[in-house]
Amino acid sequence: MADVTFTVDGKKLTAPAGTLLIEACRKAGIEIPAFCYYPGLSLQAACRMCVVRQEKVPKLQTACTTTVAEGQVFVTESPEIAQARKATLQLLLGNHPLDCPVCDAGGECELQDMTFKYGAGESLYAEAKQHRDEQQWSPAVFFDRPRCILCYRCVRMCGEGMDVWALGVQNRGVSSVIAPNGEDHLDCEECGMCIDVCPVGALTSGSYRYKTRPWEMNHVSTICTHCGDGCKVTLGVRQSHEGTDLVRGDNRDKSGINGDFLCAKGRFGFDFVNSEERLARPLVRNASGRLEPTTWENALRVAAAKLKEVRDSRGGDSIAVLGSNRTTNEENYLLQKLARTVLRTNNIDHVRTADYATFARSLAGQEHKAASLRDAGNAPAILLVGGNPTEEHPLLAWQLRSNVRLNKARLYVVNHRTIKLERQAKAVQGVPPNGYRDLTALLDRNEGDLAKAVMAEESLLLIFGQEYRGEQMEALVSWGLKRGNVRFAYLGDHSNSRGAADMGVLPDLLPGYVSVNAPGAFAEEYAGMPAAPGKTAPEFLEMAQSGQLGALVVVGENPAQRLGWAPDALRKTFLVVQDLFLTETALQADVVFPAASLYEKTGTITNTFGDVQLAKKAADRPGVRPDFEILVRLADAMGADVKALVPFGKRGMRADFGQSRGAQSGEADRHAVWLASHGLEPKLSPFDPLAVLDEIERLVPAYKLDRLNLFAGNDVPTEPAFVPVSALTQPRADLVNPAHDGLFTSGTLGRYSAYLREIEEHQAHQLAETAAD
Amino acid sequence: MTPRESETMSIFSPALAARFDALVEKYPVKRSALIPMMLYAQDEIGYLSDAVIAEIADRLGLTELDVRNVASYYSMLRFKPAGRFNIQVCTNISCMLRGAYDLFDRFQEELGVGHKGITPDGVFSLEEVECIGACCWAPAIQVNYDFHDELAADSVPGILQQYRERAAANGGR
Amino acid sequence: MPRLVSHPDEVKIVTRRFGQGAANIEKYLELGGYEAAKKCLTQGPDWIINEMKASNLRGRGGAGFPTGLKWSFVPKQSAKPKYVLVNGDESEPGTCKDHLIFLHDPHAVIEGTIIAGLAIGAKMGFIYLRGEYRYLLEIMEKAVADAYSKGFLGKGIFGSDTEFEVVTQTGAGAYEVGEESALMESLEGKRGVPRIKPPFPAVVGLYGGPTVINNAETIATVPHVIAMGGAAYAAVGSERNGGTRLFGLSGHVERPGVYELPMGYNLKKMIYEVGGGVRGGRKLKAVVPGGSSTPVLLPEEIENLGMDFDQVGKAGSMLGSGGVVVIDDQTCIVEFALRTISFYQHESCGWCIPCREGTDWLKKSLTRFHAGFGEAKDIDNIRYLAENMMGRTFCPLGDAAAMPTLGFVKKFRKEFEDHLNGKPCPFAKHVELAVV
Numbered sequence A: 001m002a003d004v005t006f007t008v009d010g011k012k013l014t015a016p017a018g019t020l021l022i023e024a025c026r027k028a029g030i031e032i033p034a035f036c037y038y039p040g041l042s043l044q045a046a047c048r049m050c051v052v053r054q055e056k057v058p059k060l061q062t063a064c065t066t067t068v069a070e071g072q073v074f075v076t077e078s079p080e081i082a083q084a085r086k087a088t089l090q091l092l093l094g095n096h097p098l099d100c101p102v103c104d105a106g107g108e109c110e111l112q113d114m115t116f117k118y119g120a121g122e123s124l125y126a127e128a129k130q131h132r133d134e135q136q137w138s139p140a141v142f143f144d145r146p147r148c149i150l151c152y153r154c155v156r157m158c159g160e161g162m163d164v165w166a167l168g169v170q171n172r173g174v175s176s177v178i179a180p181n182g183e184d185h186l187d188c189e190e191c192g193m194c195i196d197v198c199p200v201g202a203l204t205s206g207s208y209r210y211k212t213r214p215w216e217m218n219h220v221s222t223i224c225t226h227c228g229d230g231c232k233v234t235l236g237v238r239q240s241h242e243g244t245d246l247v248r249g250d251n252r253d254k255s256g257i258n259g260d261f262l263c264a265k266g267r268f269g270f271d272f273v274n275s276e277e278r279l280a281r282p283l284v285r286n287a288s289g290r291l292e293p294t295t296w297e298n299a300l301r302v303a304a305a306k307l308k309e310v311r312d313s314r315g316g317d318s319i320a321v322l323g324s325n326r327t328t329n330e331e332n333y334l335l336q337k338l339a340r341t342v343l344r345t346n347n348i349d350h351v352r353t354a355d356y357a358t359f360a361r362s363l364a365g366q367e368h369k370a371a372s373l374r375d376a377g378n379a380p381a382i383l384l385v386g387g388n389p390t391e392e393h394p395l396l397a398w399q400l401r402s403n404v405r406l407n408k409a410r411l412y413v414v415n416h417r418t419i420k421l422e423r424q425a426k427a428v429q430g431v432p433p434n435g436y437r438d439l440t441a442l443l444d445r446n447e448g449d450l451a452k453a454v455m456a457e458e459s460l461l462l463i464f465g466q467e468y469r470g471e472q473m474e475a476l477v478s479w480g481l482k483r484g485n486v487r488f489a490y491l492g493d494h495s496n497s498r499g500a501a502d503m504g505v506l507p508d509l510l511p512g513y514v515s516v517n518a519p520g521a522f523a524e525e526y527a528g529m530p531a532a533p534g535k536t537a538p539e540f541l542e543m544a545q546s547g548q549l550g551a552l553v554v555v556g557e558n559p560a561q562r563l564g565w566a567p568d569a570l571r572k573t574f575l576v577v578q579d580l581f582l583t584e585t586a587l588q589a590d591v592v593f594p595a596a597s598l599y600e601k602t603g604t605i606t607n608t609f610g611d612v613q614l615a616k617k618a619a620d621r622p623g624v625r626p627d628f629e630i631l632v633r634l635a636d637a638m639g640a641d642v643k644a645l646v647p648f649g650k651r652g653m654r655a656d657f658g659q660s661r662g663a664q665s666g667e668a669d670r671h672a673v674w675l676a677s678h679g680l681e682p683k684l685s686p687f688d689p690l691a692v693l694d695e696i697e698r699l700v701p702a703y704k705l706d707r708l709n710l711f712a713g714n715d716v717p718t719e720p721a722f723v724p725v726s727a728l729t730q731p732r733a734d735l736v737n738p739a740h741d742g743l744f745t746s747g748t749l750g751r752y753s754a755y756l757r758e759i760e761e762h763q764a765h766q767l768a769e770t771a772a773d
Numbered sequence B: 001m002t003p004r005e006s007e008t009m010s011i012f013s014p015a016l017a018a019r020f021d022a023l024v025e026k027y028p029v030k031r032s033a034l035i036p037m038m039l040y041a042q043d044e045i046g047y048l049s050d051a052v053i054a055e056i057a058d059r060l061g062l063t064e065l066d067v068r069n070v071a072s073y074y075s076m077l078r079f080k081p082a083g084r085f086n087i088q089v090c091t092n093i094s095c096m097l098r099g100a101y102d103l104f105d106r107f108q109e110e111l112g113v114g115h116k117g118i119t120p121d122g123v124f125s126l127e128e129v130e131c132i133g134a135c136c137w138a139p140a141i142q143v144n145y146d147f148h149d150e151l152a153a154d155s156v157p158g159i160l161q162q163y164r165e166r167a168a169a170n171g172g173r
Numbered sequence C: 001m002p003r004l005v006s007h008p009d010e011v012k013i014v015t016r017r018f019g020q021g022a023a024n025i026e027k028y029l030e031l032g033g034y035e036a037a038k039k040c041l042t043q044g045p046d047w048i049i050n051e052m053k054a055s056n057l058r059g060r061g062g063a064g065f066p067t068g069l070k071w072s073f074v075p076k077q078s079a080k081p082k083y084v085l086v087n088g089d090e091s092e093p094g095t096c097k098d099h100l101i102f103l104h105d106p107h108a109v110i111e112g113t114i115i116a117g118l119a120i121g122a123k124m125g126f127i128y129l130r131g132e133y134r135y136l137l138e139i140m141e142k143a144v145a146d147a148y149s150k151g152f153l154g155k156g157i158f159g160s161d162t163e164f165e166v167v168t169q170t171g172a173g174a175y176e177v178g179e180e181s182a183l184m185e186s187l188e189g190k191r192g193v194p195r196i197k198p199p200f201p202a203v204v205g206l207y208g209g210p211t212v213i214n215n216a217e218t219i220a221t222v223p224h225v226i227a228m229g230g231a232a233y234a235a236v237g238s239e240r241n242g243g244t245r246l247f248g249l250s251g252h253v254e255r256p257g258v259y260e261l262p263m264g265y266n267l268k269k270m271i272y273e274v275g276g277g278v279r280g281g282r283k284l285k286a287v288v289p290g291g292s293s294t295p296v297l298l299p300e301e302i303e304n305l306g307m308d309f310d311q312v313g314k315a316g317s318m319l320g321s322g323g324v325v326v327i328d329d330q331t332c333i334v335e336f337a338l339r340t341i342s343f344y345q346h347e348s349c350g351w352c353i354p355c356r357e358g359t360d361w362l363k364k365s366l367t368r369f370h371a372g373f374g375e376a377k378d379i380d381n382i383r384y385l386a387e388n389m390m391g392r393t394f395c396p397l398g399d400a401a402a403m404p405t406l407g408f409v410k411k412f413r414k415e416f417e418d419h420l421n422g423k424p425c426p427f428a429k430h431v432e433l434a435v436v
Ligand SMILES: Cc1cc2nc3c(=O)[nH]c(=O)nc-3n(C[C@H](O)[C@H](O)[C@H](O)COP(=O)(O)O)c2cc1C
Pocket: C058, C059, C060, C061, C062, C063, C064, C065, C067, C087, C088, C089, C090, C091, C092, C175, C176, C177, C178, C179, C180, C181, C213, C214, C215, C216, C218, C219, C395, C396, C397, C400
């Protein structure tokens, strides 16, 4: 809409006609208090805190419902307005318990803040306040009725925002009360969004309540370690005798890719970090065959010696490396580099949750075709094929719902089963489980409501699930490319599955999906790596069983569980495991290194949309080390040139490898040159993962990152278009093994979250009850 | 539940179920039938039991929470049984000025129950209510839906007798 | 059965058919019924609206908005269907006039609804009755069924090719549902919480379509306006206040009842002549002129007060719903205020803070006060509370609670003071209220 000019407190402001006054003011730095108004949720005008005076209008107006028009004049602060707000606060405080000293929201309470501002300190009322016991509605949600000021944010967030509709308002007048759908309990997705939007301490979280005071915590913004969406999460960290405790997960600054949103896993599933079962010391299998705690020096020595021995006696081919879907890009990059340059093997793989290699191959050379997760919140038309975002990509589901609700976006759903997002869809097309193959033909024939509507769209965001792999995906992408004005996104599990693939934790592909036997920046610098593609994860098992696998290094993965490897399959293999817990796989290991979780280290991770974000170290845990550091120390103990592995120190790495003549001569240190040209300082520690990030940017084509934004805590997109087409080989679609983790599960990690387990039990109980009815 | 199933499994009498089937067709939007349905269901069953709420929610495609949210707003709807004859005494201003409190006190005395009380035999319940739209014929009461107006405390025994006889004629309860 | 009254000063227009069995459609027709609707069918919307404007008929629901003007706000073209909604929620204490209309002249409501529909181009009308009016709903339902069988409602009404449907609806106990936007919510099967305005119902109303909402008395008056002609109707009343009004005289009058008197009729006369004076020859203490939400008037304020919207407004109160509640000198005003506020506390929908919390605190303070536990500062606190509710709430219910309170405290401060310092109520009235 056209811009209009109006006056607020004597200042001329401009905003599109029809903008809500409260929003226009906030953008101009004029804060108008409000309880019930919440951006993106339906308007209520119920709390009456936002009252302002509009010229020529007899009554005070609510800024949350007033839309701006040309020439209007407003006053937002005056004695009259302050009095109105003060009186409203006095009314609220008349019944509100003054238990701020023990209330979870104390210090983070909008009612406190406003009382402070408008000075409604004295009580007008002689009547006793009504006390009511707190209720537990679910493992996640507690409700303290007297504290509730009935702003209805929770009701709207649950219904409009989450499409769960588990909260309502019952009774009327002063008896009005927020009520859960199970009468005395909640039956919902446990996302905790209601707690998040509650302006006071009426809704509190089971995981945080009565644990600490907000000002006793440090608040660190990092990235969630669970699903492939990569929400920004703020962790509340408190010092403790153990180093630090993570006491809270929330989404305070709302600045992330996830805006307002966080799901149950992001909000509550951080507690695995504090688990009693965390490994705190390295373990080495002793002479009697039992795992025994030891020192880092000893564990490193044992592991390094054996790995070196296997490599030198049986060749790098007899060693294999299994990487992780949750470690950082820097760690993944370092891991493959260690495998290829130190262990001298291409036998490196991870448990692939999606066929990212084919995705990269399909989009290679096609600029601006890869979608960011943000696009899901803005695109005018979205075609969602396969997948089940509500369960497996909660943030994506949120973005799609919000986009449909707030921007009138059109969502089209094609799926082989009924998914919840159909409720937002403009058209739905069912297909048989193996029927995705025919989708492009169906669209091209322009038959049926969905096809007709989709074909009529000017642009399309095409999001597809793990149902798509290999040729089928290539066919779908090439259909989209032909059609034009289509962007693509591919849905895989886990917080850094995409990063693992991007970083070349694959037997046949180097970082950036460059074939191991094709020339490229990485291969050029690290000449002498094995040129033949290595073995895949399932082949590791075969090698182990036939005695060909001398050693296996597993980082942050649990193949015994995830790939169903038999407990004794690795008997003849020297097994090194880096993990947080003594998993089924770690139990088989010869050496176990206690690793830090994502919340205890810094590095970048890439969500399934290819958005890169910076995870920041929030907590400390005695005894554990980041996988990055473990790998560096292991290499060092093996006698490798650490400086070649991690370009740290005043000079990075030497890249000319003896070339002393011709055009290249004198270009002694490409890394140093690159750093200088990018205005970056050399990193001084071998344990600084950002040194490797520098190298990733330099050598991985898709990772030309906007650093300023990245370090400011924003998500920055990668560009698969920069992957050289010529270098690509046919990926192995058959190895894809999706995890399909739901709202409360998160692989092995999730099993160590007491909180997620509790929620799961609650859900199972709920289900059993409904079934019994 | 499919519609057919819900029909056969209805907890309402066939006549009421048929009435509901017709009611939902009357409005541009089905949900408009909600409040009448709840009131008529209460007339038949006595109160909004969990089963009533479940069936109404099902018939209108609403969640039970939604039905409860609406039901709990309206003061005539209740979630617990009342007496067979619910005596509602208006004590609002016009009635108050003409002796409604004396009337209410007399009902309390005669019945031995107070506001929202039910007599042990379940025949009567008593309620003090807001204005019932009979101000010019005050004081007035409603027994279920029947109005009785221009009353005095002395009218109480006669009114109670009248309903006791009706209760007896209908087999005790 | 509510007693019918009459008085020589009455001008019987709307009540013309009362007591004559006009609920029977044959009788209604015999008494000239449905002629106005037929006339409107031939004359068309603009003519109807002009007649309505000329009539100076102002809404009988309380606010007194000119009916013709309201109808003219409905856009001619609309993508969504338009509706007529008759407000028969009648719940304002002191008001029982619509009760009699539904009882004695249900077809007038139907006929008025048809005419309103013709005026705005609606094909459907709803008649919403409060839940307590079950027997009246049954009368209305029968009348609607009869009108259908006569062909006055349905596909081609009165043999024309115009369609008009009427649906009756029951509430289930909620005063706030009388507020027009809450009424629409209720009719849509929701909690009776009002809507944000704008948009106004005439533009976005029921089911999102343009909607005219009128009080049942307003609608029942419409056929008479058409039959008499707008100008003739206007001439009956006072300036800018056309016609007659159904005044409900209640409380301490000798002959309470619903009387149809011309707009502008003197209030004192109404009490002393029409109503037969204060009951038992007592002295008049105060009058609530237009339903419980209107500020009380003192005897000296009603001397020359003509009962129309403008004059009562000027006197510092409101004509409201026309429910005149007479209070004699043996009445405790604090108790009266408490009972009034208890009602608004009970009926507040709870949506907005000033009304939800304000009515509750007013009730609590007044209860304590009336029980003799008040302190001097409470009087000012009560006033402070009411002043801070005025004009600050989401819908006018907050004002409806605050206005009379302010009136009581301002005009009867002395009586409040007499309750202070542990003194029992000077009138030895009830101190407890069971309604919560
Ligand atoms: C709290 C509240 C209660 C109301 N109750 C009624 C009512 O019971 N009946 C009625 O006709 N109007 C009632 N009104 C007025 C309606 O909002 C509306 O103005 C009226 O129905 C319009 O009809 P009219 O123009 O014919 O008066 C109420 C208004 C408020 C604010």
